[in-house]
Amino acid sequence: MTKIGEDTGAKGAAQTFETQVGSGGELHQIAGPDDTVLTTQQGIPVADDQNTLKVGERGPALLEDFHFREKMFHFDHERIPERVVHARGFGVHGTFTLTESLEDYTVAKVLTEVGENTQMFVRFSTVAGNKGSPDLARDVRGFAAKFYTKEGNWDIVGNNIPVFFIQDAIKFPDLIHAAKQEPDRGFPQAQTAHDNFWDFISLTPESMHMVMWIMSDRTIPRSFRTIEGFGVHTFRLINAEGKGTYVKFHFKPKQGLQSVMWNEAVKLNGADPDFHRRDLWDAIDLDTPPEWDLGVQLFDDKFADSFEFDVLDATKIIPEEQIPVRKIGTFVLDAHVDNFFAETEQVAFCTQNVVPGIGFTNDPLLQGRNFSYLDTQLKRLGSPNFTHIPINQPKGCPVHNFQQDGHMAMRNPKGRVNYEPNSWERGENNPRESPTTGYKHFAAEENGRKAQVRSPSFADHYSQARQFFISQEPIEQKHIGDALVFELSKVERVDIREKMVGHLLNIDETLATVVADGLGLTKLPPKAKAAVEPRTDLPPSPALSIVARGPESFSGRKLGILVTDGASAALVKTLAEAVKAQGAVYEIIAPKIAGATLDDGTIAEAKQKIDGGPSILYDAVALVVSADGAKLLAEDKTAKDFVSDAFAHCKYIGYTDVALPFIERAGVQEKDMDEGFIPLGDKASAEGFLESCAKLRVWEREFKIDLDAA
Numbered sequence: 059m060t061k062i063g064e065d066t067g068a069k070g071a072a073q074t075f076e077t078q079v080g081s082g083g084e085l086h087q088i089a090g091p092d093d094t095v096l097t098t099q100q101g102i103p104v105a106d107d108q109n110t111l112k113v114g115e116r117g118p119a120l121l122e123d124f125h126f127r128e129k130m131f132h133f134d135h136e137r138i139p140e141r142v143v144h145a146r147g148f149g150v151h152g153t154f155t156l157t158e159s160l161e162d163y164t165v166a167k168v169l170t171e172v173g174e175n176t177q178m179f180v181r182f183s184t185v186a187g188n189k190g191s192p193d194l195a196r197d198v199r200g201f202a203a204k205f206y207t208k209e210g211n212w213d214i215v216g217n218n219i220p221v222f223f224i225q226d227a228i229k230f231p232d233l234i235h236a237a238k239q240e241p242d243r244g245f246p247q248a249q250t251a252h253d254n255f256w257d258f259i260s261l262t263p264e265s266m267h268m269v270m271w272i273m274s275d276r277t278i279p280r281s282f283r284t285i286e287g288f289g290v291h292t293f294r295l296i297n298a299e300g301k302g303t304y305v306k307f308h309f310k311p312k313q314g315l316q317s318v319m320w321n322e323a324v325k326l327n328g329a330d331p332d333f334h335r336r337d338l339w340d341a342i343d344l345d346t347p348p349e350w351d352l353g354v355q356l357f358d359d360k361f362a363d364s365f366e367f368d369v370l371d372a373t374k375i376i377p378e379e380q381i382p383v384r385k386i387g388t389f390v391l392d393a394h395v396d397n398f399f400a401e402t403e404q405v406a407f408c409t410q411n412v413v414p415g416i417g418f419t420n421d422p423l424l425q426g427r428n429f430s431y432l433d434t435q436l437k438r439l440g441s442p443n444f445t446h447i448p449i450n451q452p453k454g455c456p457v458h459n460f461q462q463d464g465h466m467a468m469r470n471p472k473g474r475v476n477y478e479p480n481s482w483e484r485g486e487n488n489p490r491e492s493p494t495t496g497y498k499h500f501a502a503e504e505n506g507r508k509a510q511v512r513s514p515s516f517a518d519h520y521s522q523a524r525q526f527f528i529s530q531e532p533i534e535q536k537h538i539g540d541a542l543v544f545e546l547s548k549v550e551r552v553d554i555r556e557k558m559v560g561h562l563l564n565i566d567e568t569l570a571t572v573v574a575d576g577l578g579l580t581k582l583p584p585k586a587k588a589a590v591e592p593r594t595d596l597p598p599s600p601a602l603s604i605v606a607r608g609p610e611s612f613s614g615r616k617l618g619i620l621v622t623d624g625a626s627a628a629l630v631k632t633l634a635e636a637v638k639a640q641g642a643v644y645e646i647i648a649p650k651i652a653g654a655t656l657d658d659g660t661i662a663e664a665k666q667k668i669d670g671g672p673s674i675l676y677d678a679v680a681l682v683v684s685a686d687g688a689k690l691l692a693e694d695k696t697a698k699d700f701v702s703d704a705f706a707h708c709k710y711i712g713y714t715d716v717a718l719p720f721i722e723r724a725g726v727q728e729k730d731m732d733e734g735f736i737p738l739g740d741k742a743s744a745e746g747f748l749e750s751c752a753k754l755r756v757w758e759r760e761f762k763i764d765l766d767a768a
């Protein structure tokens with residue numbers, strides 16, 4: 059085959075072109091066809107990409123201009139429908155390595171061959187917002203993983219929250235309609251803080267457990283790197299004897315859990331709508347790729363029968379204290395896509411993509427998803443051949459079957475035979491079933507009356523909501539209350555606000571009272587009628603708190619160092635070294651983007667001009683300023699916001715003593731300077747500061763400075 063650019067000897071192939079470009083009529087010489095020449099989709103070299111073909115200099119354009127027509131036609135058709143949910147996503151490649159075999163439970167090679175590496179693709183996403191919505195919307199995060207195993211593609215299409223709003227797939231279109239923009243006005247974008255969402259929720263008591271999770275800081279994560287992932291449903295592992303074991307899948311971030319504050323999220327959406335994707339991109343570029351452990355909760359029928367709730371109900375968790383998460387491997391996400399559209403947009407996850415040894419259960423949400431995902435790919439990608447797109451092709455094994463033709467078929471069976479059974483010789487192009495290695499569905503025994511019903515075992519809607527709430531640290535409980543008040547304050551109909559408080563009364567009375575008070579309700583509404591009496595005896599599950607499970611060091615976090623002319627060069631250097639020693643990163647922020655001239659005459663190059671580098675972008679900040687610099691900054695609103703926001707967001711703030719007047723002008727009095735304010739000077743102080751930063755926030759501060767603090 060001839061490659062583009064090879065000298066074929068054909069007329070004109072390797073000659074030099076001379077062509078007229080630009081209205082100025084200047085002559086421009088280009089090389090003959092080679093790999094760097096612009097061509098049409100048909101491979102025709104293009105001479106002029108600046109002007110359409112026209113009659114005369116000011117005349118009409120000609121249909122004959124095939125290059126223009128092809129270019130415009132293609133552009134007009136560039137967009138494919140965005141995902142109906144999870145439209146905004148960010149994909150990365152990675153590798154999974156198994157460390158513990160589950161061979162007693164499954165025949166899946168990906169879960170039994172210890173030490174084997176399996177290629178992966180992960181797409182993180184938000185749910186409700188459109189493709190261009192901001193990263194820090196309060197929303198569930200999708201955490202969808204495709205494992206390219208030796209036995210085919212296995213997808214875990216998970217979220218960062220282990221439960222879901224609804225129990226039966228038939229309610230999904232209603233839920234999503236209610237959550238997305240209201241249909242008459244087309245807004246609000248990427249927000250649940252509106253009437254339709256809370257109206258639906260207030261009429262859907264099964265969503266109350268999920269409501270606790272979405273009103274917690276889980277929905278405003280600091281980074282994709284600091285979220286957990288959950289397969290949500292109970293799946294099934296199947297071993298060589300055909301025996302089934304129930305399984306729930308977990309992804310545990312080695313970076314620890316971390317979220318931002320709501321006030322920060324609101325500001326981040328303006329300052330950097332790409333905050334999460336940029337963060338992951340940078341972590342990979344800096345060669346500090348994030349890692350997660352793959353964990354499983356395994357249990358049998360005996361446990362399922364004795365468990366307080368139905369293991370088929372996706373609005374329930376199995377507390378880790380009851381069935382511990384067994385870590386069986388690790389994955390690292392360490393490579394960018396080559397092209398966003400080709401990979402992140404075109405990747406097609408399907409819950410029904412399972413490999414031999416992994417199967418489904420009768421969870422009615424999962425059963426519905428198994429229909430929906432395949433269906434949606436056809437709409438989105440336009441052809442049943444979406445599996446031919448490179449990102450969706452199995453990479454760990456061959457693909458052979460008799461499926462053929464259709465739009466955009468990139469591969470078709472070769473040879474004469476395209477049906478089975480046939481009398482032709484078995485081979486690559488004439489494949490046969492394999493009863494020994496092929497996928498076998500779990501031989502579950504089923505029988506029952508055909509009916510549209512909801513099992514009574516799904517009827518408890520409040521007990522685990524309460525368990526989640528009482529498992530949170532006080533600051534986390536406060537944030538849940540604040541979030542509910544915020545969201546319901548955006549709801550115009552008072553009856554919807556009241557109905558929600560009625561549900562909260564079934565979860566936690568103090569929470570209900572705080573929210574009612576925050577909404578200014580003069581009296582508590584009646585309790586929502588519960589299908590079954592909520593339990594109050596479930597113990598707290600510490601595994602459910604983010605704060606209790608934060609990181610152990612400042613590693614992977616970012617320090618913002620605000621410098622001015624005349625600041626101490628020695629201190630900047632010392633801080634930089636201390637940051638590095640912690641495995642963290644820093645950025646210099648200065649009044650001018652060219653940087654600041656430090657006291658030894660060296661220039662500290664700035665990554666951000668102060669207006670573009672607000673403190674919300676950093677996990678902690680250091681004010682390394684000179685006395686003159688402090689005076690200057692004390693008159694600048696943006697610089698003062700830098701400090702007052704860091705303070706309000708409970709961050710650690712390192713400072714040189716000459717910065718004190720600046721801090722005061724930013725609105726922080728000396729009496730407010732708690733343990734989070736750390737004076738900087740010598741090496742030891744810089745190291746001590748970085749060690750303190752590992753705690754990430756001084757949460758006690760929030761109780762002192764927030765009017766809403768109960």
Ligand code: HDE
Pocket residue numbers: 141142143144147181182183199200201202215216217222226227228230288289290291372405406407423424426427430431432434435
């Ligand atoms: Fe999805 N979901 N979903 N979902 N979902 C989609 O598939 C659906 C549910 C999740 O990065 C769609 O390819 C139904 C639970 C993720 O490409 C669609 C139901 C969980 C992603 C769809 C659910 C998820 C999707 C839209 C209720 C967590 C993004 C585009 C029965 C376990 C995957 C697409 C990506 C995407 C349907 C509920 C996670 C329409 C019907 C529960 C992470 O097929």
